[in-house]
Amino acid sequence: MSSLSQKGEAAGGIQSLDTALRVLQTLGLAGKALSLSELSRLCDLPATKVHRYLASFSHSGLVVQNGRSGTYDLGQGAILLGLAALARHDFVNTTADALPGLAEETGLTALLCVWGNSGPTVVRWQRSTSLMVTSLGLGTTLPLLTSATGRVCLSYLPEVVTRHLVESELRRIKRNPNILDDMKASLTGVREFAVAVRERGFASVDGRFIPGLVAIAAPILDWQEQAQAVITLIGTDPRTIEPNSTAHQMLAEFCRAHSIVNQK
Amino acid sequence: MSSLSQKGEAAGGIQSLDTALRVLQTLGLAGKALSLSELSRLCDLPATKVHRYLASFSHSGLVVQNGRSGTYDLGQGAILLGLAALARHDFVNTTADALPGLAEETGLTALLCVWGNSGPTVVRWQRSTSLMVTSLGLGTTLPLLTSATGRVCLSYLPEVVTRHLVESELRRIKRNPNILDDMKASLTGVREFAVAVRERGFASVDGRFIPGLVAIAAPILDWQEQAQAVITLIGTDPRTIEPNSTAHQMLAEFCRAHSIVNQK
DNA sequence: AAATCTATTGCATATTATAAAATATTGATC
DNA sequence: GATCAATATTTTATAATATGCAATAGATTT
Structure with missing residues (x-):
């Protein structure tokens, strides 16, 4: 019911974005490329949902999908973003x-x-x-x-x-x-x-x-x-x-x- | 009508995530901290929308808001993500x-x-x-x-x-x-x-x-x-x-x- | 002190993300 | 080489949720 009941901390954001970013962060912390199923297990989210998120992350280059194995990993976009952050x-x-x-x-x-x-x-x-x-x-x-x-x-x-x-x-x-x-x-x-x-x-x-x-x-x-x-x-x-x-x-x-x- | 007619390239993602990531990338390319209005102008999106995206980015640490000026900049989370990507x-x-x-x-x-x-x-x-x-x-x-x-x-x-x-x-x-x-x-x-x-x-x-x-x-x-x-x-x-x-x-x-x- | 600009919050509505199931693709076993 | 198993992707109906407008709060300037 109440919009702020979920978590006391997360105020005024967008739920899907928050969970999507949690997925991204999980992938970052994993330290290696992950399969869709592994990642969905780690995040405790349905695989189909994670897949949608990863598709969007791929569009932006933040995540890349390894051709054969189909595993997902951080991409060049993540490097560029990090370097930009580091630089300033x-x-x-x-x-x-x-x-x-x-x-x-x-x-x-x-x-x-x-x-x-x-x-x-x-x-x-x-x-x-x-x-x-x-x-x-x-x-x-x-x-x-x-x-x-x-x-x-x-x-x-x-x-x-x-x-x-x-x-x-x-x-x-x-x-x-x-x-x-x-x-x-x-x-x-x-x-x-x-x-x-x-x-x-x-x-x-x-x-x-x-x-x-x-x-x-x-x-x-x-x-x-x-x-x-x-x-x-x-x-x-x-x-x-x-x-x-x-x-x-x-x-x-x-x-x-x-x-x-x-x-x- | 058709859900896939809009853009031929972007298939199977989430619209709000795509636009949110465009905001993030714009902030990265800007090379400096930006105010909400500047950023919304650059992205050609309503400020209120951008503000909500930024709130979520802030939750994850990808973006931080400078206390006084209220401008937004890439945060420690972006650095960590980039370094994780580099380490791959x-x-x-x-x-x-x-x-x-x-x-x-x-x-x-x-x-x-x-x-x-x-x-x-x-x-x-x-x-x-x-x-x-x-x-x-x-x-x-x-x-x-x-x-x-x-x-x-x-x-x-x-x-x-x-x-x-x-x-x-x-x-x-x-x-x-x-x-x-x-x-x-x-x-x-x-x-x-x-x-x-x-x-x-x-x-x-x-x-x-x-x-x-x-x-x-x-x-x-x-x-x-x-x-x-x-x-x-x-x-x-x-x-x-x-x-x-x-x-x-x-x-x-x-x-x-x-x-x-x-x-x- | 008033005014203007900017950032932030509420709220009704419709857009859009969601979940379950179906389908396609890959990899392995006989 | 064919069948089976496992995983990834797409489809579609539903309802949850992101959206945009409008109002508020905060800050900086005149």
């Missing part, structure tokens, strides 16, 4: 748009950094309600070994990219050996550290580098498992960097949501 | 897997681009050493006339595919004639240039377009001698783009090795 999608900006929300939810200062010629570079930052002295302006580059952000870069970028800077920081640290006390100050020490970071999925620093400030950082990954960007949360309370803190969970969720590879 | 083509996967090796061997940043509606689009990239062009990332589209990648596309794709963009770039260049000084800024000049590229098998640009950056690019060909993808190497040292440099040889070998593959 400024991922830095979309991520940055969500940054205030993260800062507000966690009550911490949030940073968005990308890799630049001289290390991780701050491109956006969002301070939280709790005011905080900060020398972190846009364009600031952070150290590789002694910042949470840098440590994520270390761990999620190819070594050839970071090696030059790592070596230079190591030289600097050799002159003040007591600075870096949670990592062996050598190339192999750095490698071991990176492995540990990748296992946990994030990096953190307590107040030893910047007294009074603690930070956790996690990567936004592309499908090559490399860091497109790094999100960092900065606060004053050491408890925020403990594993399983709510800040941690929110950071993890944020990064997952903004990584391109996050389907489902 | 074996050549992309096999080539992409080998890309890190090429980048490491040459010490240069390596790009894998495929042709999209708005020009060659970066699908994978593997950075190297300290070189970082922040304006270059996944989904970046490169110019046809003033990039090594684009010049390969010019030369190894049918002219009907590229003509539209060539003309638009030529118009742009006519206003700054001194930009393009190694090619005649006309359709015939472009054709002559393409012949020369095909003879050599690669294209290159020195630092004149992006100061300080040099690039060489070569095609990965299908059985019709057309480019299904373009591999580009980017560096800072002008010597790398000299013919017979080791980078050249490695690029040529790489493209040769990956051109044979595919099919069946």
